[in-house]
Amino acid sequence: MRIFLAPMDGLTDDIMRHLLTRVGGIDVCVTEFVRITNTLLPKKVFYRASPELLNSGKTVSGVPVRLQLLGSDPVCLAENAALAASLGAPAIDLNFGCPAKTVNRSNGGAVLLREPENLYKIVKSVKSALNGSTPLTAKMRLGYDDKSLALECASAIEDAGADELIIHARTKTEGYRPPAYWDWIAKIREVVSLPVVANGEIWSVQDYLRCKEQSACNDVMIGRGLISNPNLAKQCKLVSDGEPFNPIAWPDVVALLIEFFELTLAKMGEKHATGRIKQWLRYLSREFTEAEALFLTIRQDKTPQLITDKLKVCQAKVLNA
Structure with a gap:
């Protein structure tokens, strides 16, 4: 399969x-x-x-x-x-x-x-x-x-x-x-x-x-x-395969989001990168309540550095939780 x-x-x-x-x-x-x-x-x-x-x-x-x-x-x-x-x-x-x-x-x-x-x-x-x-x-x-x-x-x-x-x-x-x-x-x-x-x-x-x-x-x-x-x-x-599985952990998702934003920013520039990270968070919100909360914190942001800072603050919080 x-x-x-x-x-x-x-x-x-x-x-x-x-x-x-x-x-x-x-x-x-x-x-x-x-x-x-x-x-x-x-x-x-x-x-x-x-x-x-x-x-x-x-x-x-x-x-x-x-x-x-x-x-x-x-x-x-x-x-x-x-x-x-x-x-x-x-x-x-x-x-x-x-x-x-x-x-x-x-x-x-x-x-x-x-x-x-x-x-x-x-x-x-x-x-x-x-x-x-x-x-x-x-x-x-x-x-x-x-x-x-x-x-x-x-x-x-x-x-x-x-x-x-x-x-x-x-x-x-x-x-x-x-x-x-x-x-x-x-x-x-x-x-x-x-x-x-x-x-x-x-x-x-x-x-x-x-x-x-x-x-x-x-x-x-x-x-x-x-x-x-x-x-x-x-x-x-x-x-x-008859094996048990665990959902992906939210800290791992946040790490993906940070890497995604960095790569997208380097490839597409500020305008498209900020739109793409918000787009992915909307999809992730279907599975993760944390994604909805994170989306709401960056929804109005247009500055990449501000979004990056908020992503890293979120990462620090979940790693220290």
Whole structure:
């Protein structure tokens, strides 16, 4: 069984991938999507999306990072996929699941699920360009407006030569509203033979176990659940092995937050770094009451030094408690 860290635009960048894979339990990462339009992108775009390319396509902890592409032009996607593969991407992933309106209006992401024949053309073109040297995977939802084409879309992706399929168990219209329809993944598994990874609404070990049972999948992809609980993947692995587990301790979370802020500040600058630390605290608040309290203390702060000082004060308090 494998656990994947989901690609989430503006959230699971290389810094987050580095920290979460170091915590442990994650077997595969997928980058935030690289948008492909009608040009061959320069190499620097792929290195920016996946700095791990400079480390044999792996995080510092040794977890492979697949590079995800989003677009609708079969030829241009193929050319860019071939370039990304030549730079050392361990696998190429195609995004057929993004529900964002701006993406869908540009004929990318989940809107392509309305046209299974186009899915086939895209996957076929990219598969041919990779020439068997680099695995090709795809991520889809159960449909756009409804689930009527779910089986047809999955079959088109398989028939075109994809090596693996990740399925987010909701339609575009359903967005991220619970529940996730894991049983529909099981229906898809009955009509395709390629490996399938289940995704959607996994916030806890109990969700993980239910997802595996209802989807009939051994492998799962977790997104927001891992941002909210950094050692959820490790907990799931321990449960699968029949071992007891303990939640990650708040002092360890604070140490992650401090390192995250330092790395993000160095990479992105003050404005983005302050927004990102607040964003992560909001997710962590789902699991840790302490995170909510810490968020409230920095919510109005815009000065990095002030935020850093408050993070370190919090760390000193929890270590001395």
